[in-house]
Amino acid sequence: MDLFSATVHGELRLGASLTIGEYLLPYYLGDFINKYPNVSLMMKIYNSHQIIEKLINQEIDLGFIEATIPHKSIESIPFLEDELVIISSVAHHFPLLEKEAIQPEDLFSLPIIMREKGSGTRQVLEENLLNSNFDPNNLNVILELENTESIKSAVKSGLGVSIISKTAIIKETDLGILRKTNINGVNLKRYFYILNKKQILSPACDAFRELFLSSCR
CATH class of the missing domain: 3.40.190.10 (Periplasmic binding protein-like II)
Structure with a gap:
């Protein structure tokens, strides 16, 4: 010292x-x-x-x-720099998400577990959907949670999918528990x-x- x-x-x-x-x-x-x-x-x-x-x-x-x-x-x-990705359970089948990327309109057919309003993650997602001429109010949000670990647990159970930072799922993707998918044409990179x-x-x-x-x- x-x-x-x-x-x-x-x-x-x-x-x-x-x-x-x-x-x-x-x-x-x-x-x-x-x-x-x-x-x-x-x-x-x-x-x-x-x-x-x-x-x-x-x-x-x-x-x-x-x-x-x-x-x-x-x-x-x-x-x-960080990036948001769609996460889904490997053990529970979402055929749309077996591809590396989906089309933006496909996102609106998925059951989504979201962070609460006021979170940076939700703000980035909503702003970038609007910038790509998609209305985030049309997302099929089935559940809102304030904790990333709770979101990951809900996704692992097959309840739905979520959109969170790739930084938060490094362990789960390495272990083959969660799958990450991108959205074509929607820039979800942020700082x-x-x-x-x-x-x-x-x-x-x-x-x-x-x-x-x-x-x-």
Whole structure:
């Protein structure tokens, strides 16, 4: 531990969307704790709109979200490209999804398990369907869940299909439990963003942001 690391102290409050908080951010927390042991680190999961609100109200110091939500008092930096894919159970038969990609109109005939309104994943899907001249209100949404693991469990059981980050299903696709399928002509690529309020950052906040971004690069 160098002299600068020893002088950085205080509390650092992080707010992360579900995908980033569960499947990405934990890998970086250990490095920071080892380098800055005098910082008390706390991370909580919120949806994207809640993170913006908590940053504005100074309830958290840094936010991590899956879709851009512009706000005049918030600075956002993209740090990683991601892509949404259709996921379905390998054990339960959805003939449409045995192909590598389906046509956009095919999506509307499938029983879909969705994230709640306000989530970055749902925002990206709905915006890109609209950009491709499809109305997301016509999707056959049979269930809404706020937890990615619950969504994956429901899909594994054959209840329906879902559209989530490919980052969240690496283990299941490697094990042959879940299948991923793309949608032809609909761009579901996105960036993950790190956010902070436009103000002078605390030493702990600045140190985490710099360490995190340098690791991502």
